[in-house]
Amino acid sequence: MxxxxxxxxxxxxxxxxxxxxxxxxxxxxxxxxxxxxxxxxxxxxxxxxxxxxxxxxxxxxxxxGNRDPYEKLKMEYNTIATEITEIIKSEKWLENAHNPFDMACRLAIAGNIIDFSVGLELDYSAILKSVEDSLKIELFGSGTHALNEAIQTSNRIMYLADNAGEIMFDKFLLNYLPKEKVIYVVKGAPIVNDATMDDVYFSGIHNLVQVMDNGHSAQGTILSACSEAFLAAFEKCDLIISKGQANFETLSHISNKKIFYLLRAKCKSVAAEIGCKRMDYVLSEVNF
Structure with missing residues (x-):
């Protein structure tokens, strides 16, 4: 884009x-x-x-000389997200859901509200509201059934993470994927509140699926700047689950991969490109 x-x-x-x-x-x-x-x-x-x-x-x-200006804020939101996800687990939201996979997708999208680069003022209540709203609103795009079908027919899945805190909500969806087929990817170095390997270890995701970084520290996934190891893994995957606006902005031009974008459309430009309204919950395979 x-x-x-x-x-x-x-x-x-x-x-x-x-x-x-x-x-x-x-x-x-x-x-x-x-x-x-x-x-x-x-x-x-x-x-x-x-x-x-x-x-x-x-x-x-x-x-x-400050390598990670957002380090303290990232840890704060990892902690807030952990508190909220623990409530979800203790109250057995997914176990009691009519469609647990659909709910897991919605929770992953709800976590995408944790984004410092778009100027949103966030606190515990704002994140919790995003989570609660995700259960009752209509998703824009292809929907969870289409994603589930793509997962079932895929041989190798790459899950592109977005932000710290948000990755705690990714765990719900990861638990409904064929874990042996999944590789979870974060940034190679800090930028804003994007997740790095430090956040992966905090979240415990490395105990669920294979993890790696993309070798670069820009927001999104700028393929021309990523490491050879990442590019080799990207090439082998036949399904990409892409979280967040920046990944959409940097990958939406790719037409030779099956990519599903999961995000909150937090700015007018991204919403206009997708064809949705600002702040919509999006789960879509977008082809231009």
Whole structure:
């Protein structure tokens, strides 16, 4: 998905937020903002928003030496998500569901609300509301039946993770997949609140399925920048389960893979590209 005009003011907002999160020093904040806005002014309209945002985050890391400005927030949301998922397990939501697979998909999508890059103010109640709403709203797109059919006929499945905290909700869906066929993928290094191997070990997902990182630290999955090991694994998989907006933005042009996108459509540009409304719960195999 190419960058749209709608993305530009969002990226400018992110430039300020990145600076404020990376350092308390005014001089460093101003330098990060200046370099980020310069990168934004030189953008290629054939690029994706995550490619532009990656450059801005690199400026922050170079200026401050702070490798992971969002580390504390990620742990906070891992903890919040754990508390909510423990309630779901203790109350046996899935065991009592008419269609447990459908509920597992909805819970995975609900967790996608945990996204710092879109400017949402989140707390425990906002995440819990996303979870509760996911059980009663209509999903936009192909639906859980189509995904389940694709899973049953696939030989190798890649599950592209999105954010810390959110991955706790992914566990519900992973438990309904053929685990021996699944490889779960996170980022190769920190960026915003995207999940890394540290979050995988916190969540225990490494005890469920094979895990790996993609060798890169941009949001989404920029194939040209990912490691050879990841690309080899990606090539072998005949089904991709893609979580979150950034993965959609960086993979939606691919037509030779069966990819199901699971996300909350949190911005107008992504919603318009998919054909849904902003904040819809999306589960769709999108072909352009």
């Amino acid at each position: 190419k960058i749209s005009r709608e993305c530009i003011h969002c990226l400018a907002r992110q430039a300020v937020e990145i600076a404020e999160e990376a350092t308390p020093l005014k001089e460093e904040q101003e330098e990060i903002i200046k370099r980020s806005l310069k990168s934004l002014s030189e953008l290629d309209f054939d690029a994706t928003a995550p490619e532009i945002a990656y450059k801005m985050h690199q400026h922050a890391k170079q200026i401050t």
